[in-house]
Amino acid sequence: MVNFKSLGLSDQTVKALDELGFTEPTPIQEEAIPYMLEGRDVLGQAQTGTGKTGAFGLPLVEKVQANQGIQAMVLAPTRELAVQVAEQLKSFGKYHNLRVINIFGGVPIERQIQGLKKKPEIIVGTPGRVIDHLNRRTLKPEDIHTLILDEADEMMNMGFIDDMRFIMSKLPAHNRQTLLFSATMPKAIQQLVQQFMNSPEIVKTMNQQQSDPQITEYYTIVKELEKLETFTNFLDVHQPELAICFGRTKRRVDELTSALIAKGYRAEGLHGDITQSKRLEVLKKFKNDALDILVATDVAARGLDISGVTHVYNFDIPQDTESYTHRIGRTGRAGKEGVAISLVNPIEMDYIRQIEKDKNRTMQALRPPHADEVMKARKDDTVQRVKDLLNKGDEQQDRHTKTLASELIEEYGDVNVVTALLKEMMSQSDDVDVQLTFEKPLSKKAQNKSRGRKRGGNFKGGGKGRRDFKGGNRRKSNDRPNKSGEGRKPKAGFKGRTFADHKK
Numbered sequence: 001m002v003n004f005k006s007l008g009l010s011d012q013t014v015k016a017l018d019e020l021g022f023t024e025p026t027p028i029q030e031e032a033i034p035y036m037l038e039g040r041d042v043l044g045q046a047q048t049g050t051g052k053t054g055a056f057g058l059p060l061v062e063k064v065q066a067n068q069g070i071q072a073m074v075l076a077p078t079r080e081l082a083v084q085v086a087e088q089l090k091s092f093g094k095y096h097n098l099r100v101i102n103i104f105g106g107v108p109i110e111r112q113i114q115g116l117k118k119k120p121e122i123i124v125g126t127p128g129r130v131i132d133h134l135n136r137r138t139l140k141p142e143d144i145h146t147l148i149l150d151e152a153d154e155m156m157n158m159g160f161i162d163d164m165r166f167i168m169s170k171l172p173a174h175n176r177q178t179l180l181f182s183a184t185m186p187k188a189i190q191q192l193v194q195q196f197m198n199s200p201e202i203v204k205t206m207n208q209q210q211s212d213p214q215i216t217e218y219y220t221i222v223k224e225l226e227k228l229e230t231f232t233n234f235l236d237v238h239q240p241e242l243a244i245c246f247g248r249t250k251r252r253v254d255e256l257t258s259a260l261i262a263k264g265y266r267a268e269g270l271h272g273d274i275t276q277s278k279r280l281e282v283l284k285k286f287k288n289d290a291l292d293i294l295v296a297t298d299v300a301a302r303g304l305d306i307s308g309v310t311h312v313y314n315f316d317i318p319q320d321t322e323s324y325t326h327r328i329g330r331t332g333r334a335g336k337e338g339v340a341i342s343l344v345n346p347i348e349m350d351y352i353r354q355i356e357k358d359k360n361r362t363m364q365a366l367r368p369p370h371a372d373e374v375m376k377a378r379k380d381d382t383v384q385r386v387k388d389l390l391n392k393g394d395e396q397q398d399r400h401t402k403t404l405a406s407e408l409i410e411e412y413g414d415v416n417v418v419t420a421l422l423k424e425m426m427s428q429s430d431d432v433d434v435q436l437t438f439e440k441p442l443s444k445k446a447q448n449k450s451r452g453r454k455r456g457g458n459f460k461g462g463g464k465g466r467r468d469f470k471g472g473n474r475r476k477s478n479d480r481p482n483k484s485g486e487g488r489k490p491k492a493g494f495k496g497r498t499f500a501d502h503k504k
């Protein structure tokens with residue numbers, strides 16, 4: 001049986017993996033690790049959440065030697081992803097005494113300069129700040145023999161192609177090993193491959209449908225002006241453990257976040273104009289359960305691995321299939337199940353059809369929750385909150401409040417008092433009047449020409465279509481300014497699945 005040891009990983013690495021609870025390699029790991037250990041260039045494509053970080057990170061910690069200078073560079077499209085990848089590499093390399101540092105913008109450069117002086121073995125960064133350090137010569141790339149591009153297609157989408165070229169031109173060309181990983185491989189990637197890779201092994205572990213059985217995907221047709229209400233109704237009915245909600249623009253994310261907070265949800269926003277320290281803080285809160293809903297632009301779509309995300313909502317549908325793939329892939333990771341719901345303006349239905357076509361599958365229509373379902377969900381939730389409070393027993397300590405309660409009950413009767421309070425608790429969020437700025441839906445024609453890709457990530461040539469790590473998936477990233485929906489009412493009698501199945 002194939003295990004990490006038989007793939008060629010050392011006892012130190014296997015021990016670190018044991019501690020992480022990784023007992024067997026995922027398909028992409030099984031295929032890519034031996035090639036990388038042989039020194040081959042690798043182009044790796046596997047669905048979201050199926051362990052691509054390990055596929056390049058595990059052989060990387062074997063290859064790099066402690067105290068031999070900066071030997072490897074990993075580039076990622078966003079700072080949050082760079083932080084996450086660095087953390088994973090540190091845990092993989094725990095018993096190799098490796099040092100990994102992050103190099104990205106939005107934070108003071110001096111500390112990074114100090115860090116680089118100590119010659120950590122691996123750096124993980126975003127292209128802009130890496131270039132900055134290369135120009136200042138605070139990063140000397142002479143010993144870098146391994147370059148990994150995580151989410152390379154997104155870095156291209158973001159216009160980092162020249163930056164990547166520049167960085168690669170500064171790295172030693174001779175004997176350099178270059179690896180490129182993503183869940184989506186648009187054709188444009190071939191440009192990078194031809195320029196910078198040396199007859200790469202193409203490792204592809206996608207299933208035929210490009211679909212991820214771990215994620216149940218729905219779309220709901222809704223008018224722009226009814227989106228917020230429909231969305232909060234979904235939240236009330238689904239009661240997601242953790243949810244990520246994608247909005248199309250930074251303004252959209254800000255407004256939606258404020259609206260949700262005003263309505264009593266524990267939500268925070270994440271986009272490119274928020275300060276770096278705040279971005280990291282928001283993500284940390286989300287990971288630590290101090291938030292229920294992360295509202296984000298595509299900046300959160302790529303690579304982020306947050307366990308416990310049960311639902312992804314596309315408040316605004318994304319512009320292309322790759323973006324969709326990466327966004328919804330924030331749920332249904334590492335074998336877990338997830339639900340993805342896209343709110344779509346009737347005139348944006350072409351985009352849904354395109355996604356279905358690209359992925360060779362049908363998405364299910366889901367009708368918006370009925371008022372009585374929402375009411376029942378709210379009642380259940382309110383009752384549960386009251387029970388939780390009672391079970392906590394804190395109220396026993398507050399004698400002053402208890403006296404007030406007795407007085408009220410004496411005057412109005414116990415049932416009346418409790419009824420009034422319950423009603424108040426249940427109606428709170430409805431009373432808040434919030435409005436989002438109207439956004440135009442995606443235009444009818446613009447679809448999918450955008451970045452020269454076809455299908456949810458097919459790379460022609462090579463590939464060894466294989467089973468999945470209990471499923472696979474997809475999604476996408478960064479702040480891509482755009483427009484968003486309005487629309488008509490769902491037709492009467494609109495047949496949709498109910499969400500009862502996904503009530504949690």
Ligand SMILES: Nc1ncnc2c1ncn2[C@@H]1O[C@H](COP(=O)(O)OP(=O)(O)OP(=O)(O)O)[C@@H](O)[C@H]1O
Nearest residue numbers: 022024025026048049050051052053183303305334
């Ligand atoms: N062999 C393994 N056994 C158990 N869990 C694993 C294994 N490999 C990876 N994981 C876990 O699976 C999750 C997803 O891994 P990872 O973030 O590397 O996915 P990915 O393929 O890079 O996804 P994306 O396309 O979204 O970037 C992580 O929480 C990771 O710790």
Ligand SMILES: [Mg+2]
Nearest residue numbers: 052053150303
């Ligand atoms: Mg990844």
